[in-house]
Every structure is written in structure tokens, then in C-alpha cells.
Amino acid sequence: MKIYRHFMDGIPWYLAKHYWWAYLWSKSVWFFDHQPIINAILFFQYRKLMQATLTRFNSAEKQRVLQLTCVYGSLTPNLCQALEQQSLHITDAADIQLQLAHSKCRTSALLATRMNAEQLGYQDDTFQTIVLFFLLHEMPHEARINTLSECMRVLADDGSLIITEYAPLPKHHWLYRFPPFRWILTTLEPFLESFWHEDIEHMLNQNASEHKKEATSISQQKIFHDFYRVSEYSIKSSKH
Ligand SMILES: C[S@@+](CC[C@H](N)C(=O)[O-])C[C@H]1O[C@@H](n2cnc3c(N)ncnc32)[C@H](O)[C@@H]1O
Numbered sequence: 001m002k003i004y005r006h007f008m009d010g011i012p013w014y015l016a017k018h019y020w021w022a023y024l025w026s027k028s029v030w031f032f033d034h035q036p037i038i039n040a041i042l043f044f045q046y047r048k049l050m051q052a053t054l055t056r057f058n059s060a061e062k063q064r065v066l067q068l069t070c071v072y073g074s075l076t077p078n079l080c081q082a083l084e085q086q087s088l089h090i091t092d093a094a095d096i097q098l099q100l101a102h103s104k105c106r107t108s109a110l111l112a113t114r115m116n117a118e119q120l121g122y123q124d125d126t127f128q129t130i131v132l133f134f135l136l137h138e139m140p141h142e143a144r145i146n147t148l149s150e151c152m153r154v155l156a157d158d159g160s161l162i163i164t165e166y167a168p169l170p171k172h173h174w175l176y177r178f179p180p181f182r183w184i185l186t187t188l189e190p191f192l193e194s195f196w197h198e199d200i201e202h203m204l205n206q207n208a209s210e211h212k213k214e215a216t217s218i219s220q221q222k223i224f225h226d227f228y229r230v231s232e233y234s235i236k237s238s239k240h
Contacts, residue, residue, distance in 0.1 A: 011093050012116055014140050018190050029096055033072045043175070045224045050075055052221050052230040053133060053164045054082065060160040060232075061128035062086055068117055068151070070097035071133045079131065080109040089127070091115045118146035124211070125156040132163045137195035144198065149207040152215065157237035161204070161215065167222065167229040169196040175227060204233060212239050 007016045007024040021028050031037065039046045050073070057079065066089040067079055080088050089111045092098050098112045115121055117135065130151050136144050151161055170176045175185070186193050204215035219232040 010114075012118070012143065014143065014191070015093060015138075019138060023097060024094055026096060029100060033100060035073065038073045043224060043227070045228060046073060048223050049164055049228055049230065050078065052223060053131065053162060054078055056160075056162045056219060056221075056230060056232045057129070057131060058082060060162065061158070064127045064156075065089065065129045065131070066091065066122075066127045066154070067131045067133070068147070069132075069135045070094070070101045072100075074104070075131075075133055076101050076110075077104045080105045083109070087111045089113070091117065091120065093117070118143055118150060120150045120154055122154045124153050126154045127159060128156055129160045129162065130155055132161070132165070134165060136163070136198075136200070137166050137189060137192045139195075140191055141194055141198075144195070145203060145206065148200070148203050149210075152204060152207060152211045152213050152235065155213070155235045157213070157235070159235040161233040161235060163200065163229075163231045163233070165200075165229060165231070166192060166195060167226045168198075170225075170227050173225055173227050200231070201233065208238070212237060214238050 004016045004020045007020040011024065016024065022032060023029070042049060053075065062083055063086065065083060065086065067076060068091060070076065070090060070092040076090065087109055090098065090101055091113050093114065093116050095114055098114060102110060102112060136147065139147065155161060175181045201215060201217050208214050214236050215233045217231060218234045221230045223230065
């Protein structure tokens with residue numbers, strides 16, 4: 001009996017199959033949402049990554065903001081706090097993750113919806129800013145393309161896309177060069193190896209003409225000797 005089938009209720013196949021133990025099982029949701037665990041998973045870089053994300057966020061437009069998928073830790077309450085009067089839109093495929101996000105914020109601070117990031121139910125040009133925190137490396141290539149295409153569609157002209165993620169292939173980083181670490185990481189994260197080889201700006205622009213928009217990198221902050229990156233892309237309409 002394949003355990004993951006038990007979690008397949010409206011959940012993308014790769015999420016149920018490879019990450020049920022991390023995001024969908026109630027016991028793991030309780031276990032992972034502790035600061036020391038999150039820190040250890042991110043090689044003690046969590047604070048830096050969150051601060052760098054918030055720094056980019058604080059200079060972005062905040063009228064309509066989407067956090068695309070939930071995360072463990074305190075990013076969501078911090079985004080809510082930075083928004084002050086506005087509500088933060090948050091979308092995830094897993095109800096259990098949306099409930100956890102709700103438990104950390106004032107009810108009115110969060111507008112939570114259950115959707116697949118690859119096929120969002122929002123209208124074109126809805127958001128000024130989207131935050132993607134460690135989502136793309138957990139997706140297969142096709143899902144990544146679909147998600148980035150949806151970001152291009154729902155981001156308005158002059159919008160910002162903030163992506164906090166693994167940097168491109170860290171060939172010179174000691175973690176990558178140490179085979180046992182590389183093995184553990186790529187076993188737990190089966191799509192990371194392919195993510196390391198992706199060109200995100202190119203992927204964003206692949207579907208750009210369909211949405212009549214362009215994405216340009218405006219900031220790339222390297223963290224942990226370029227093992228991670230916080231990137232911001234400016235989205236412009238190419239209609240005029
Ligand atoms: C943002 S990622 C990883 C975050 C990071 N490891 C952390 O928690 O700090 C995990 C979330 O993405 C969600 N997710 C993954 N693929 C999705 C998809 N296609 N659509 C919507 N949510 C998705 C999962 O349900 C989970 O809540």
C-alpha cells in the first residue's frame with residue numbers, strides 16, 4: 001500500500017508522493033513548524049533568508065500581495081505585519097497548511113484560498129507583488145514552468161516577483177562538494193538537482209509574450225556563499 005495515496009485529495013501528484021511526510025501529515029506539520037528544525041533544514045540561514053526577503057518586500061508595492069504557498073516559521077506573520085492595513089492573500093494546495101498560516105495571523109490579516117499554484121483562480125493583473133519562498137525547487141520542471149507562467153499572468157504592470165530559493169548549481173560550495181551532504185539533500189529534495197540547472201529569468205520570459213509582459217532581474221542577493229539567493233524581478237507590460 002502506497003502511503004502517499006492517502007494524501008492525494010486534490011493535491012498535486014508530486015506533492016503527495018514526495019512531500020506528504022513534510023507538508024500533509026498532521027504530525028509532521030506539528031514537528032516541522034519549530035524554529036530549531038526550520039533553522040537546521042536551511043543550514044542555520046533562516047533568519048538571514050527571511051530578513052533579506054522582508055527587505056525586498058518592504059520596498060515593493062503592497063496594495064495587493066500574494067504569498068504563493070504557505071511556509072513553516074514566521075514569514076507569513078511578518079508579511080502580515082508589514083502590510084498593516086491590507087490583507088495578505090495566501091494560496092496553497094493543502095488545507096492543513098492554510099489552517100496553520102491562519103493560526104499565526106489575525107483573521108482579517110489573511111485571505112487564504114486553496115488552489116494549485118499551477119492554475120490560479122485569480123484574474124490577470126491582480127497582484128502588485130508575489131512572494132515565492134522555497135517553492136520552485138520542490139516542483140518538477142513542468143510544474144515550475146506552469147507556476148511561473150501563472151505569476152506572470154496575475155502580476156500587474158510594474159509588479160514585483162520576490163523569489164527566495166536555492167541559487168544556481170553551487171559547484172564550489174563545500175556542501176555541494178561533500179558527497180554525503182549532496183546525497184542527503186538531493187534524496188530529500190528530489191527536484192532540487194533539476195532546479196539547480198534552471199534559468200528562472202528565462203523561464204519567466206518563456207511565456208511572457210502570451211501575457212504581454214516582460215520580467216527583468218533587479219536584485220540578486222547571495223546568501224550563505226551563494227548557496228541561496230533572494231531575487232527580485234520587475235514585471236512590465238509590453239503592450240505599450
Ligand atoms: C513553499 S513550499 C516550502 C517551504 C519551506 N520548505 C518552508 O516551509 O519554509 C511548501 C508549501 O508549498 C505547497 N505546495 C507545493 N506545491 C504546490 C502547488 N502546486 N500548489 C499549491 N501549493 C503547493 C505545499 O502544500 C506546502 O505548504
